[in-house]
Amino acid sequence: MKKTLLLLCALASLSACVEIKDPNQETKNEPENVKPVVLQQRAELVVDKDIYFFEGDFLTKEEFIKMEREPSLAKDHTVQLDYLQIEKGAVLYTLGQNLRLEVKELSSNGKIETFPEGAQAPLDIEGRxxxxxxxxxDQGEGFLEITMRGQQGGNGSDGAEPDAALVGEPGKLIQCKGCSEVEVLKTWLGGKGKRGYPGADGKTGGSSGSLKFTIKSYDHFVMVPHKYGGRGGNKGRGNPRGGDPGPPAPVGLGYLQSNTRYPELYKTYDRYGGPGADGVDGKEGTVDNGVYDDKGQRLPI
Structure with missing residues (x-):
């Protein structure tokens, strides 16, 4: 379900703060950094089209596609900007990286999102x-929409093609007096092929992540946050082919090949593998919206 929260600021002398907390992450008001932090300082950044934050760089969509991989999560990032402008229709994507963005002056009519809608992890990989x-x-003007969205889990791979492990047992010749013709044929026939390989389960979608947004001056500013857990990946399909039947016993082979009464005995395959289970959807973060003083204490209003 889509959940939105409108942050309207009413106290000009106080800082306003909104938080979305990931239930899978144990964090304080400001997360403790346990990974190396990369600090980047820039005078200004103008987002007039989709921009992707990638390991400290701001890439266009074309540049991001050329990377042909997802960003590493080995480091946290802090970016300090004197001025940030996000134009209408433009989006700044964080791609699931831990990012602290400090802005002195913000002018916005656009969006910040974790992942593009529909972004999905590779095959058999859990969503980020x-x-x-x-x-x-410090000072904001305009409208900013922030969407914390988990990445959709990867689809499960389809069942593998049948191989030697699925071939039926070879036929065995057993002396049998008084057996019916059908029983003798079954004895000479190889075993039927084994069940086809099943599809893999879809992978779990990523959680929405955690958001903390603080602004000091907001007389003409509105921020709207959203949160969505990533959808689970689709199940893989079972392979419709079972293994080949085992070879018949060498004795009686000529009779078996010319037999027309029971030709299906030698050609029987086992059923195909079943599909994997669908992936599990990621969790949404919880929302804490309030006004805080300069020491981070929430005010009872």
Whole structure:
């Protein structure tokens, strides 16, 4: 279900803060950094089209596609900007990286999102969390929409093609007096092929991640946060082919090949493998919206 929260600021002398907490992450008001932090300082950044934050760089969509991989999560990032402008229709994507964005002056009519809608992990890979996004703004103007979205889990792979392991047992010749013709044929026949390989389960979607947004001056500013857990991946399909039947016993082979009464005995395959289970959807974060003083204490209003 789509959940939105509108942050309307009413106290000009106080800082306002909104938080979305990932239930899978144990964090305080400001997450403790346990990974190396990369600090980047820039005078300004103008987002006039879709921009992707990638391991400290701001890439266009074309540049991001050329990377042909997802960003590493080995480091946390802090970016300090004197001025940030996000134009209408433009989106800044964080791609699930832990990012602290400090902005002195913000002018916005656009969006910040963790992942593009529909972004999915590779085959058989779990979806990434939206990560930890902490944005601190001194002065803001306009409208900003922030979407914490988990990445959809990867689809399960289809069942593998049948191989030697699925071939039926070879036929064996057993002396049998008084047996019926059908029983003798069954004795000489190879075993039927084994069940086809099943499809893999779809992978779990990533959680929405955690958001903390703080602004000091907001007389003409509105921020709207959203949160979505990533959808689970689709199940893989079972292979419709079972293994080949085992070879018949060498004795009686000529009779078996010319027999027309029971030709299906030698040609029987086992059933195909069943599909894997669908992936599990990721979890949504919880929302804490309030006004805080400069020491981070929530005010009872």
């Amino acid at each position: 969390s939206g990560g930890i996004f902490y944005m601190i703004v």
